[in-house]
Structure formats: structure tokens, C-alpha cells
Amino acid sequence: MSDLVLRNICYRYPKTRQMVLHEINATFREGTVTSIRGQSGAGKSTLLYLIAGIDHPVSGQLLWDNTPVTDLSAYRRNVVSIISQSYLLFPTRTVLENVCYPLHLKKHPHNEAAEEAKQLLQSVGIDKKLYDRLPEKLSGGEQQRVAIARCLATNSKIIAADEPTGNLDEENTQIIVKLLQRLAHKNKKTVIVVTHDPAVAQMADKQLQLAAGNLIDE
Numbered sequence: 001m002s003d004l005v006l007r008n009i010c011y012r013y014p015k016t017r018q019m020v021l022h023e024i025n026a027t028f029r030e031g032t033v034t035s036i037r038g039q040s041g042a043g044k045s046t047l048l049y050l051i052a053g054i055d056h057p058v059s060g061q062l063l064w065d066n067t068p069v070t071d072l073s074a075y076r077r078n079v080v081s082i083i084s085q086s087y088l089l090f091p092t093r094t095v096l097e098n099v100c101y102p103l104h105l106k107k108h109p110h111n112e113a114a115e116e117a118k119q120l121l122q123s124v125g126i127d128k129k130l131y132d133r134l135p136e137k138l139s140g141g142e143q144q145r146v147a148i149a150r151c152l153a154t155n156s157k158i159i160a161a162d163e164p165t166g167n168l169d170e171e172n173t174q175i176i177v178k179l180l181q182r183l184a185h186k187n188k189k190t191v192i193v194v195t196h197d198p199a200v201a202q203m204a205d206k207q208l209q210l211a212a213g214n215l216i217d218e
């Protein structure tokens with residue numbers, strides 16, 4: 001089983017004095033959803049960016065599969081992918097092209113990539129008639145599902161989600177929550193969800209809380 005382990009992670013932004021994260025220790029297990037809840041400014045996004053390999057901690061270590069993560073770009077390429085509140089889809093590419101993008105990067109032949117992308121879109125409940133639309137012509141809930149399909153196309157083991165339901169109504173929040181649970185429990189992904197919404201936090205197998213840069217097991 002591949003676990004992600006955070007060991008004594010501390011973080012401070014460059015040119016600032018105050019530590020944002022203090023000695024964070026946590027284990028994220030394969031096939032589970034972990035939620036990290038906390039108030040605005042608690043350091044949730046900062047922690048998630050470290051988990052996603054976007055920046056190095058000031059001190060401490062990330063271990064994946066019992067091995068320290070030293071090459072962040074390889075880790076980002078092969079292990080982790082991130083979804084966010086603002087979906088971050090390519091605005092000038094269609095829904096299908098957005099999902100094909102990571103497959104093209106991995107040099108999948110074009111026909112196969114399109115087939116695979118369609119299967120992924122189907123698995124997140126996106127109707128065929130939306131494939132050729134630009135993201136702006138979709139609802140927020142649909143855009144988030146396309147973002148999840150694109151994330152799945154990278155085939156990453158870890159899915160790091162920053163407020164993935166932050167812009168969604170209750171019904172769409174439930175759809176995304178169920179999808180994230182399915183990815184963990186069926187597809188054996190390691191899902192980490194940052195949220196300020198207690199209802200979203202509660203759906204997780206393990207619930208953590210971040211308060212003033214300290215992580216507490218709930």
C-alpha cells in the first residue's frame with residue numbers, strides 16, 4: 001500500500017516571518033478520503049500546495065511509498081494532481097480537449113486518447129452533448145466534474161482537492177462528494193480534501209482540523 005506521510009512539516013512564505021504551518025505530521029492512506037477542515041487563513045491551501053508538490057517545506061519531509069520525495073517535478077508528473085474551487089479548465093479548449101490534454105502529454109495516440117477521455121467523462125456523469133462545448137458554457141457542477149475527469153486522465157495516485165465544492169450548491173456538492181468517495185474506495189486513490197464546509201468534511205474516512213497552522217486529529 002502506498003501511503004503519503006508528512007513528517008514534521010513547517011512552512012513560512014518567502015520574505016515573511018511568521019510560520020504558517022507548524023510541525024505537521026499526518027498519514028494519508030491509499031483508498032481513503034481525508035478531509036482537512038479549518039477557518040479561512042488557517043493554512044489549508046498552503047498545506048495542500050505542499051502536498052501537491054508545488055513548493056518545498058521549509059523543514060520536514062514528504063514521504064511517498066516510504067521514500068522521501070526529493071524530485072518535486074517528477075512527483076507532480078507521476079503521483080499527484082490537484083483540483084480547485086475555480087476548476088482551472090483551459091477556457092479556449094472544449095470539454096473533450098480539456099480531458100484529452102494530459103493523455104496527449106503522456107503521448108497516447110489521438111484516437112485512443114479521445115476514447116479514454118470519453119469514458120472518463122461518462123464516469124463522472126457528463127453527457128455526450130457537452131463534449132464540444134467550451135467550459136464557460138457549463139454549470140459550475142459540470143465544470144468541476146470535467147476537472148475531476150481531467151485529473152483522472154493524469155492517472156495520479158493522490159488527488160488533492162482545494163475547496164472542490166466551494167462554488168457549488170448543495171445538490172452539486174453531494175455529487176462531487178460521492179464522486180471523491182468513489183475514487184478512493186473503488187479506484188484506490190488517496191483523496192485529500194480541504195474544505196471549510198463541515199458537511200463535506202464529515203463525509204471523509206478520516207477528519208483532520210487545521211487551526212492556526214497546527215493539525216489536529218478529530
Ligand SMILES: Nc1ncnc2c1ncn2[C@@H]1O[C@H](COP(=O)(O)OP(=O)(O)O)[C@@H](O)[C@H]1O
Pocket residue numbers: 013016020038039040041042043044045046047
Ligand atoms: N503568497 C503568500 N505570501 C505570504 N503569506 C501568504 C501567502 N499566501 C497565503 N499567505 C498567508 O498564509 C496564511 C494561510 O493562508 P492559506 O493557506 O491560504 O489559508 P486557508 O486556505 O486556510 O484559508 C494566511 O495568514 C495567509 O495570509
Ligand SMILES: [Mg+2]
Pocket residue numbers: 044045046
Ligand atoms: Mg484556501
